[in-house]
Amino acid sequence: EDQVTQSPEALRLQEGESSSLNCSYTVSGLRGLFWYRQDPGKGPEFLFTLYSAGEEKEKERLKATLTKKESFLHITAPKPEDSATYLCAVQAAGTYKYIFGTGTRLKVLA
Amino acid sequence: GAGVSQSPSNKVTEKGKDVELRCDPISGHTALYWYRQSLGQGLEFLIYFQGNSAPDKSGLPSDRFSAERTGGSVSTLTIQRTQQEDSAVYLCASSTLAGGKETQYFGPGTRLLVL
Numbered sequence: 758e759d760q761v762t763q764s765p766e767a768l769r770l771q772e773g774e775s776s777s778l779n780c781s782y783t784v785s786g787l788r789g790l791f792w793y794r795q796d797p798g799k800g801p802e803f804l805f806t807l808y809s810a811g812e813e814k815e816k817e818r819l820k821a822t823l824t825k826k827e828s829f830l831h832i833t834a835p836k837p838e839d840s841a842t843y844l845c846a847v848q849a850a851g852t853y854k855y856i857f858g859t860g861t862r863l864k865v866l867a
Numbered sequence: 868g869a870g871v872s873q874s875p876s877n878k879v880t881e882k883g884k885d886v887e888l889r890c891d892p893i894s895g896h897t898a899l900y901w902y903r904q905s906l907g908q909g910l911e912f913l914i915y916f917q918g919n920s921a922p923d924k925s926g927l928p929s930d931r932f933s934a935e936r937t938g939g940s941v942s943t944l945t946i947q948r949t950q951q952e953d954s955a956v957y958l959c960a961s962s963t964l965a966g967g968k969e970t971q972y973f974g975p976g977t978r979l980l981v982l
Contacts, residue, residue, distance in 0.1 A: 789969070800958050800975050801910075803971065806970065846910075853917065855971070856912075857902075858909055859907065859909045860909065
């Protein structure tokens with residue numbers, strides 16, 4: 758069964774304290790792995806898509822990496838405005854369905 | 868350009884009433900998804916529309932739920948005889964394929980509360 762597990766469930770960081778969020782997945786052939794940011798009361802906002810192991814994508818203070826079993830979202834020198842829930846999702850090969858994890862709630866303290 | 872819009876943004880209804888939730892996708896996007904997000908839960912797939920193909924309704928939790936997409940654009944999710952467990956945020960997303968790669972764009976959601 759296709760499955761996505763995110764850890765930790767919640768994370769509190771001091772401003773400037775770098776860390777990583779984990780997304781472990783089990784899928785019958787990966788078509789893509791997706792990261793989203795969700796602010797309270799809003800819909801998820803697309804961040805990255807990764808397609809194959811070894812691939813990396815960067816955007817400002819965020820960097821996403823992918824292996825055959827998991828993906829990491831690295832946050833370098835975070836700022837309070839990076840506080841949000843970060844969602845991971847996978848899409849299996851040959852399908853269009855997205856399987857979402859439950860997210861990591863990130864709080865960055867000034 | 869305009870993103871995905873959903874209406875209403877909030878809906879409070881009484882148990883047993885029917886509700887309709889609307890989604891306006893990004894113009895030109897052929898695929899449209901409905902999801903349900905309950906507190907502390909991941910996004911739960913409900914239904915998928917792609918162009919003129921028959922929709923995939925495999926995620927609809929019961930026959931009280933239905934959805935349609937008119938003219939390949941606007942979609943309506945209908946919940947009949949609402950129950951308290953239907954309370955959740957209902958999210959719509961649209962997407963298009965470019966070079967075999969798909970990106971979903973989400974609307975702001977409709978927050979449904981069933982009393």
